[in-house]
Amino acid sequence: MIDIRNVSKSYNKGQIKAVDDLTLTVRPGEIFGFLGPNGAGKTTTIKLIVGLLKPDAGTIAVAGWDTQSEPLRAKAVTTYVPDTPAIYERLTGLEYLNFIGDVYGVPKKARLERIEKWLDIFELASAVSSPIQSYSHGMKQKIVLIAALLPGPKVMVLDEPMVGLDARAAHHMKEMMREHCDAGGTLFFSTHIMEVAEKLCDRIGIIHKGRLIACGTMEELQTRNREEQSLESIFLELTDK
Amino acid sequence: MKKFLLLVRTGLRVNFSLSLLKPKYLFRNKKDLWMVPLIGLGLVGLIPVMFFYVRLVVRMYGWLSPLGQQAALLTFALLMGQFLVLVFGFYYVISAFYFSRDLEILVPLPLAPSQVLMSKFTVILVNEYLTVSPIVLPVLVTYGVLSRGGGVYWTRALLTYLLLPVIPLAVVSILVVGLMRLVNFGRKKDALILAGSLFLMTLAIGGQFMLNRSVGAVPDRAAAIRFLSAPDGLVQQIGSKFPPSIWASKALAWGPSGSGPLNALFSIGASLLLFAGLFLAARRFFYRGLIGLGEQTARRRTLSRDRLERGVGSGSRPVRAIFQRELRIMNRTPIFLLNGVLSVILIPILFVVMWNTGKRASDAAALMALVRSADATIAVIAAALFMTISGSLNGTSSSTFSREGGQFWMSKVIPVSPADQVRGKFLHSYAIAMLGIAASALVVLFVFHLNAAVVLASVALSMAASFVLTAVGMIIDLARPLLNWTNPQKAIKQNFNVLLAIFADFGVLFLLYLAVRLLGKLGWTGWRTPAALFVLLAALSAAVFKALKAFAARRYRDIEV
Numbered sequence: 001m002i003d004i005r006n007v008s009k010s011y012n013k014g015q016i017k018a019v020d021d022l023t024l025t026v027r028p029g030e031i032f033g034f035l036g037p038n039g040a041g042k043t044t045t046i047k048l049i050v051g052l053l054k055p056d057a058g059t060i061a062v063a064g065w066d067t068q069s070e071p072l073r074a075k076a077v078t079t080y081v082p083d084t085p086a087i088y089e090r091l092t093g094l095e096y097l098n099f100i101g102d103v104y105g106v107p108k109k110a111r112l113e114r115i116e117k118w119l120d121i122f123e124l125a126s127a128v129s130s131p132i133q134s135y136s137h138g139m140k141q142k143i144v145l146i147a148a149l150l151p152g153p154k155v156m157v158l159d160e161p162m163v164g165l166d167a168r169a170a171h172h173m174k175e176m177m178r179e180h181c182d183a184g185g186t187l188f189f190s191t192h193i194m195e196v197a198e199k200l201c202d203r204i205g206i207i208h209k210g211r212l213i214a215c216g217t218m219e220e221l222q223t224r225n226r227e228e229q230s231l232e233s234i235f236l237e238l239t240d241k
Numbered sequence: 242m243k244k245f246l247l248l249v250r251t252g253l254r255v256n257f258s259l260s261l262l263k264p265k266y267l268f269r270n271k272k273d274l275w276m277v278p279l280i281g282l283g284l285v286g287l288i289p290v291m292f293f294y295v296r297l298v299v300r301m302y303g304w305l306s307p308l309g310q311q312a313a314l315l316t317f318a319l320l321m322g323q324f325l326v327l328v329f330g331f332y333y334v335i336s337a338f339y340f341s342r343d344l345e346i347l348v349p350l351p352l353a354p355s356q357v358l359m360s361k362f363t364v365i366l367v368n369e370y371l372t373v374s375p376i377v378l379p380v381l382v383t384y385g386v387l388s389r390g391g392g393v394y395w396t397r398a399l400l401t402y403l404l405l406p407v408i409p410l411a412v413v414s415i416l417v418v419g420l421m422r423l424v425n426f427g428r429k430k431d432a433l434i435l436a437g438s439l440f441l442m443t444l445a446i447g448g449q450f451m452l453n454r455s456v457g458a459v460p461d462r463a464a465a466i467r468f469l470s471a472p473d474g475l476v477q478q479i480g481s482k483f484p485p486s487i488w489a490s491k492a493l494a495w496g497p498s499g500s501g502p503l504n505a506l507f508s509i510g511a512s513l514l515l516f517a518g519l520f521l522a523a524r525r526f527f528y529r530g531l532i533g534l535g536e537q538t539a540r541r542r543t544l545s546r547d548r549l550e551r552g553v554g555s556g557s558r559p560v561r562a563i564f565q566r567e568l569r570i571m572n573r574t575p576i577f578l579l580n581g582v583l584s585v586i587l588i589p590i591l592f593v594v595m596w597n598t599g600k601r602a603s604d605a606a607a608l609m610a611l612v613r614s615a616d617a618t619i620a621v622i623a624a625a626l627f628m629t630i631s632g633s634l635n636g637t638s639s640s641t642f643s644r645e646g647g648q649f650w651m652s653k654v655i656p657v658s659p660a661d662q663v664r665g666k667f668l669h670s671y672a673i674a675m676l677g678i679a680a681s682a683l684v685v686l687f688v689f690h691l692n693a694a695v696v697l698a699s700v701a702l703s704m705a706a707s708f709v710l711t712a713v714g715m716i717i718d719l720a721r722p723l724l725n726w727t728n729p730q731k732a733i734k735q736n737f738n739v740l741l742a743i744f745a746d747f748g749v750l751f752l753l754y755l756a757v758r759l760l761g762k763l764g765w766t767g768w769r770t771p772a773a774l775f776v777l778l779a780a781l782s783a784a785v786f787k788a789l790k791a792f793a794a795r796r797y798r799d800i801e802v
Contacts, residue, residue: 051653052654072656073656075654080654105559
C-alpha cells in the first residue's frame with residue numbers, strides 16, 4: 001500500500017542527509033510503526049510520503065499512485081496527522097471538519113455519521129461549535145485526528161499521534177488504529193513510545209541517521225537480536241552506534 | 242543593563258531577520274534572485290517621488306519665508322511623522338507587548354518586567370525610525386540647507402530626529418499598558434485590536450476633517466494680519482493639537498538664543514518624563530496585565546442532532562471550500578480584516594470627507610467639474626482608475642499564500658489541484674476588490690454625480706483591471722510566500738510581497754497609461770478608447786490568470802514545509 005523505493009532527501013545542499021536510500025513497503029491492513037532517535041529521519045520520511053517534501057531521488061507510491069507524478073490520486077486516499085496540530089484556529093471545529101469533508105468529497109450521510117461517532121468517542125461534541133483557538137493542545141490533536149478519519153482513507157500517516165492525548169483518548173486512538181487496519185486500511189506512524197509500538201504494530205521499522213537499520217515483526221526483530229529482548233533494548237542496542 | 246542590551250540585540254535580530262541577511266543565506270536560494278531587479282526598479286521608482294517631495298519642500302519654503310512662517314514646514318513634517326508613529330505604533334505596541342509568542346519564553350526567565358518591556362519598546366522605536374524617515378528626513382535636511390543652519394541646527398536636528406518617535410510611542414505604550422491592567426482584555430485581544438484600530442481610523446478621518454476645515458476657513462482681515470505677524474503663527478496653528486511638534490520645530494528654527502534652547506529642553510524633558518513613566522508602568526503593571534493572556538475561552542455547548550445535521554455539508558466542492566476558508570480566516574483575524582476588507586472602503590470614505598470639507602473640497606469640485614465636462618474617455622478612465630486603486634491597492638491578493646503561514650501544510654496534503662486552490666483564493670481576493678470598486682462606484686455616482694453610463698463603463702473597466710492586478714499580486718506572493726510568521730501582522734502589514742505587488746501594480750497602470758496615450762495619438766476618441774482598453778485588459782486577464790495557474794502547479798510542488 002505504501003511503496004518507498006531508494007528514496008533520499010538531504011538538506012543544506014546535501015550537507016545533511018536526512019533520509020538515505022530508503023526502501024520500505026507497508027502492506028494493506030498493516031499497522032507499521034516507525035521508530036528512531038531524534039533527528040533520525042522519521043518526520044522527513046513521513047513528510048515525503050504525504051507530499052510535503054520532494055525526494056531528491058527515488059519514488060514513493062501510495063495505493064499504487066506515484067506521489068510525484070499522480071499527487072492528487074495519492075492524496076485522495078491518504079490522510080495525515082502532523083506532530084504539532086497547526087490548524088485553522090479561526091474556524092470552529094465543525095467548520096474545519098466540513099472543510100475536510102468538502103475537499104475530500106465526503107457525502108453528507110457518511111460525513112454526519114463519522115463526525116457524530118468520533119466526536120462522541122473523543123468527547124469533543126461540546127466543543128465542536130467553538131473556535132479551534134479556544135481548544136487545548138489535546139483537543140486540537142483530537143480534532144486533527146477526527147479530520148483524518150473523516151474521509152475514510154485507505155492510508156493514514158501519523159507523526160507522533162499520541163503526544164498531547166490523555167490516557168482515555170490514547171486508548172481510543174489505539175482502538176481506532178486497529179479498527180482502521182482490520183477494515184483493510186493501512187496505517188504508518190512514528191512514535192517514541194516503545195510499549196505502544198511493541199503491542200500495537202504488525203511490523204516495525206527502525207531508522208537511524210537516515211537509513212533503515214531494522215524492519216520486521218516484533219518476533220523477527222527479537223530473533224535477529226537476542227531472544228526475549230524488549231523492543232526498548234533492541235532499539236537502544238541498534239541505535240547506539 | 243547588560244541583560245537589557247542583550248534583549249534588545251536579540252529582539253532586533255528576530256525583528257529584522259538579521260541572521261538571515263548574511264550573504265551565505267541570502268544567495269543560497271537562487272530562485273529569489275528575480276527579486277533583485279524588482280527591488281532595483283522599486284528604488285528607481287522612489288527617486289522621482291523623493292525628488293518631487295524635496296522640490297515641494299523647497300517651493301513651500303520659498304512661499305513661507307517672506308512671511309517669516311517657514312518653521313511651519315518643520316512643524317508639519319514632525320507632526321505627520323509623530324502621527325504616523327501614533328497610528329502604526331498602536332499595532333506594534335499591542336502585538337509586541339502582549340501577543341507575541343516570545344513572551345512564553347521571556348516571562349519565565351529571571352528578567353525584570355521593565356527589562357522585557359523596555360527592550361520591546363526599543364525594538365519598536367527602531368522600526369519607527371524607518372517609518373518616519375521618508376517623511377521627516379527630507380524636510381529636516383532641506384530646511385537646514387535652505388536656512389543655512391549651522392552646527393547648532395544640525396546637532397538639534399539629529400537630536401529631534403532621535404527623539405521624534407519617543408513621545409508618541411511612549412504615550413501609546415503607557416495607554417496600552419494601563420488599559421491592559423485595568424480591563425482584562427487578555428481573552429478578547431481581537432476585540433481590543435479592532436476597537437483600537439477603528440478608534441484610530443476615526444481619529445485619522447476626523448483629523449483630516451479638522452485639517453481641511455482649519456485650512457479652508459477664511460480668516461477675516463485683522464485675524465489674518467495678527468496670524469501672519471506672529472513669527473510662530475502658522476506653527477501654532479498646525480501644531481496646536483500636538484504641542485511636542487511645536488517644541489521640536491521651535492527648538493530647531495529659533496537658533497541658539499531666544500526660545501530655541503527652552504523648547505529643546507521641553508522636548509527632551511517630555512521625552513524623559515514619558516520614558517520614566519513607561520518604566521514605572523512596566524514595573525508595576527506589565528506582568529499583571531499579562532496574566533491570563535493567550536488563553537481563549539468559549540462557551541461549550543453540545544450541538545443537537547438537528548443543528549449538527551444542518552451544519553454538516555455534503556459532496557465535493559473544493560473551490561467553494563477554499564473560498565469559504567479564505568473568507569472566514571480573513572474576516573476573523575483583525576489584522577487581516579483591517580488591511581484587506583476595511584482598507585478598500587477607507588479610500589472612498591476619505592474622498593467623501595475631502596469632498597465635503599474645507600478648501601480641498603473646492604479643489605476636488607473643480608477637478609470633478611473638469612472630469613464631468615471632459616469627453617467620456619477621460620471621465621471613464623479617471624473614475625475607473627479611482628475604483629481600481631480603491632479595490633486593488635491593498636495587501637489581500639499579495640499576501641494570500643503568506644496568510645496561511647504554518648498551516649500551509651494543509652494546502653499541500655489535501656487532494657485539491659493547485660489550479661482549484663488558486664481559483665478559490667482568487668475569488669476571495671477578487672471579491673474584496675469588488676467591494677472596493679462598489680464602494681467607490683457609489684461615491685462616484687452619488688457624491689461626484691457622474692452619469693450612470695460613465696459609472697457603468699468605469700466599473701467594467703476597473704473590474705477588468707482589478708482582475709489583472711489580483712492575479713499579479715497572487716503570482717508575486719506565490720513566488721516567495723512568507724510562511725514562518727508568528728505574528729499575523731508580519732503576513733500582511735510587514736510583508737515585503739505587498740510592497741512588491743504595489744510596485745508591480747503601478748507598473749501595470751503605467752503601461753495602461755501608455756496604451757491610452759498611444760490610442761490618443763492614433764486619433765481614437767469617445768467611447769472607443771475605454772472599449773479598446775477593456776478588450777486589452779480582458780485579454781491580459783486571461784493570459785495572467787493562465788500564467789498564475791501554471792505557476793501554481795509548479796510552486797505547490799516545489800514549496801516544502
